[in-house]
Amino acid sequence: GSESNNGTAANNESDQNDEKEVLIMATSADFPPFESYDTDGNFEGFDIEIAKVIAEELGYELEIEDMSFDGLIGALQSGRVDFVMAGMSATEERRQNVDFSKEYHRSGEMFIYQPDESINGLEELEGKTVGVQLGTIQEEGADVLSEEYGFEVKKVDDASVLIQELMSNRIDVAYMDKTVATGYINSQGLEGFDDPTTSSPGMGIAFPKGSELVEQVNEILTALEKDGTIDELEEEWLSEYE
Amino acid sequence: MIKTTELTKVFGENTVLKNISTTIKPGEVVAVIGPSGSGKSTFLRCLNLLEEPSAGDIEIDGKVITTPKVNKLEVRKNIGMVFQHFHLFPHMTVLDNVTYAPIKVKKFSKEAAEEMGKELLAKVGLSDKVEAYPNRLSGGQKQRVAIARALAMDPEVMLFDEPTSALDPEMVKEVLDVMKDLAQTGMTMVVVTHEMNFAKEVADRILFLDNGVLMEEGEPSTFFAKPKTQRAKDFLDKVL
Amino acid sequence: MIKTTELTKVFGENTVLKNISTTIKPGEVVAVIGPSGSGKSTFLRCLNLLEEPSAGDIEIDGKVITTPKVNKLEVRKNIGMVFQHFHLFPHMTVLDNVTYAPIKVKKFSKEAAEEMGKELLAKVGLSDKVEAYPNRLSGGQKQRVAIARALAMDPEVMLFDEPTSALDPEMVKEVLDVMKDLAQTGMTMVVVTHEMNFAKEVADRILFLDNGVLMEEGEPSTFFAKPKTQRAKDFLDKVL
Amino acid sequence: MNLDFSQIVPYIPFILKGIGATLQFVSVSIIIGLFLGIILALFKIMKKPILRWFADAYTSIFRGTPLILQLWIIYFAVPQLSGYDISAFLSAVLAFGLNSAAYVSEIIRAGILAVDKGQTEAAEALGVPYKSMMANIILPQAIKNILPALMNEFITLTKESALVATIGYLDLMRRAQIVGADLYRNFEPLLIAGVIYWVMVFVLTKIGRMLERRLRKSD
């Protein structure tokens, strides 16, 4: 938890000096439009912009570390970073082990399929095979929906694999985060429809358990909601994925 | 009968055998002698095609074996070979060493092969080592196993490449004795050797090689008493 | 002076050397002979502590070397050894083989070592092979390099373990000649050998081992003419 | 670092199921890799330039490119190109077996070259055909010396097997990761997987040592 001692914001009040304090954020920059690299190798995306604003409000210099998703959890658990923004969904199970900020975005889910199919609603999924990404909230959601609508669930490792499974006709439909789904629809010429039942929790910022930053960040998020900054950023980064 | 005609072997730029023509009659024991590097091993190895001759012919029982379409394995079945360093198969017992080729190549049943193997091992005086691994044997014992292994294929000719020169002196006799017995059974034998006494006593004919050339051949008695060439004289001076 | 007292060596359950006591005087040339497996090599290897004696003492120039606190490397610096199979370092040139130990162990400068190395190689007749790799040499040449390598450490004693038995007969002489020269310079030498002629001619004394026991020792003339024990008689019958 | 294993307990059966998956998949891959590796090694030492060239190219490609790419090509490209719906298990053992064969072939090539040439000559002089000579004379001696390197390769294979998770084959490692992602605690499941891997490798090593001892019984 909070007894980390490697120069992160949570504990470097003790060694004040004239430099600006650093706030370390970890992310997995393979999740556009929330976080990714531009072609010059700089971070960009919706989460990145929010993080910059938060750091500025708190008076810190923001430092971003990119790592794969497994690494993010390790970084949180060991307290090596101050917080993680990576489109993380705040489930109850996870709350046992990390602290989440209040929700700052909710994008919903989508079912997508190859253009030579035509599926226009949950009812038409009966008898189909639906792929989901392991360890995501869509996985949990799909398990519930499959009972009701009679489809089969196939679980795979990550979004890129899900798309390849679709291309190889091993699954009929992929069930995924709406923003990501829209990206694939645009880039690979797929089709899809929104999940009307979506009840998944929205995205939150994750902190090591017991972090003092949670309160401060929640206050800032509330303020950003009020003054329209978040709406602006959503418009800038996410509108083409709606 | 083995007949070589102008047999020549070239390694790279090095002509190691130069136009060797000779005939070895059935039942004959021929000793090949000469200085180190003179081509004795190469000559022997050409006879069973372990080395491919560069020019010239080898005929065995009237059949030319130096044509491209000859089946080497067929040729070798009838020619046993014993090496200076034994080359027993270290991961097999003595008996397995002897029976392996008959079973694999001649399609003997395991029982038949083992019976024959034990008989041969008895002949070379190793009945008690049947189940031992080669690494447990003395040099003399190893070489006797190697001879039994070659004999197990029931060859018409046996080639020996310095069979005793890796042995301790007290073991030389036990191997030479086995070879003498073999000679007496009428086996055709070609023996590269440094054992001049063996050559004198047992061989029917001596081939003296020097620098790839067959310098002299003849009966041991005349060859050792009065060699015709200076080279042979020099050589005999050194080793006798 | 080397003095062994009740020297005993046990391998597992096998007592290979049994209470060997003898003294080798400075400048003496001692030939150790005996059947295979009698313990000749083990005896020799005990003298430079390549094998650790199980009981008994070895004294060299009055210093007991069989105490636990002796520095083996120091002992070995003064004792050269030549092996049956040469054991040259295959990845080094002939000259590097000879100069390696003087440079590493005696801290010679490279120049000094190379000068000495070339001199020694000239003495054994190999001036033209200085830059060659061992694999390019004949057996006789290899063994002469091995002798030069041992001499480069300027030892007081030289041990030879069958230095000629891996050689072709015409090469035996070139190595024995080098050894004879060495004996004439007054080097103390212990030579395990099967070359009875060399033992007769060069050795000052013969040690005859059988089954780990020092059965006989004496001057070559008396030993070869009338051995005292039956074992020695049997052995000489086989190898002479 | 505060570790807490209590939350993991309910997931342990889920993780343990990965052992069977991993073992099954690894053992088939090892067999394919060993078999193909031997054949490739033989190609490499043959006099036919075409076979040598083929084996070298094979090794270069399969050692030279990431395993995950090979896995993807087999699992995703094969059905798209040929229409044959290759299963995850089959793709996985194919990819791992073909990949391992490249490594194994290099190890075996070295092992064969280290066997005394006299062995080949003795077999040839007896008229033993090439195949039997290799199978009964040369390879058994080669394998004795290279067993440690082969064990390394098999252990690497066991541990790389986590990659197959990307195509939806749930091995031990992937199961540990899933539990980690579920709970947002991944040190603990990883430590459990670590212990299980250690036991598997330990057993593999013991088998290797036993084999080594058996092969050395003739020494």
Add this chain to the structure above:
Amino acid sequence: MNLDFSQIVPYIPFILKGIGATLQFVSVSIIIGLFLGIILALFKIMKKPILRWFADAYTSIFRGTPLILQLWIIYFAVPQLSGYDISAFLSAVLAFGLNSAAYVSEIIRAGILAVDKGQTEAAEALGVPYKSMMANIILPQAIKNILPALMNEFITLTKESALVATIGYLDLMRRAQIVGADLYRNFEPLLIAGVIYWVMVFVLTKIGRMLERRLRKSD
């Protein structure tokens, strides 16, 4: 299967930057692994039981547990336990070097055992100290025979390096993944990474062959 490389072009410089990162990290890891591996191999053949035991335990642990676990312990646990803020690069080369040492030590152990015992005896008889003997006489001969197995290990290391992405070190593979995610197209960047890996491994193999030839010049 419709591949489209045109969109990748602007990202190519970003991917290529990963080459330097991977090379730097791999070369330092190889050196650490080789150095430690030699020391461990020496421990394994020594007469001191305590050193042998240590080396065996080391090998068992580092070969037996997943590399990612070792990497995480070094990167995440070290700062918490010692207070030293270890960098991603240092953690990565340590984890990979320590891990590789376990494999290398087994390879080298086999190589040393295969050197003719006469070499040791000849050196001992000359009074050469143990260290010099190993460094100048035994290891150069051992390495000649085990070079193919060592090359295997180095190549494996090069390709496993993708793991370091979990601690935020941007190697070649991770960059390819990122580009794939960015473009919503994964095969193309992976193929490009595949080609780059192939070139790197090709160069590594050539260096190995050159070395092998130099070591064999005395044959």
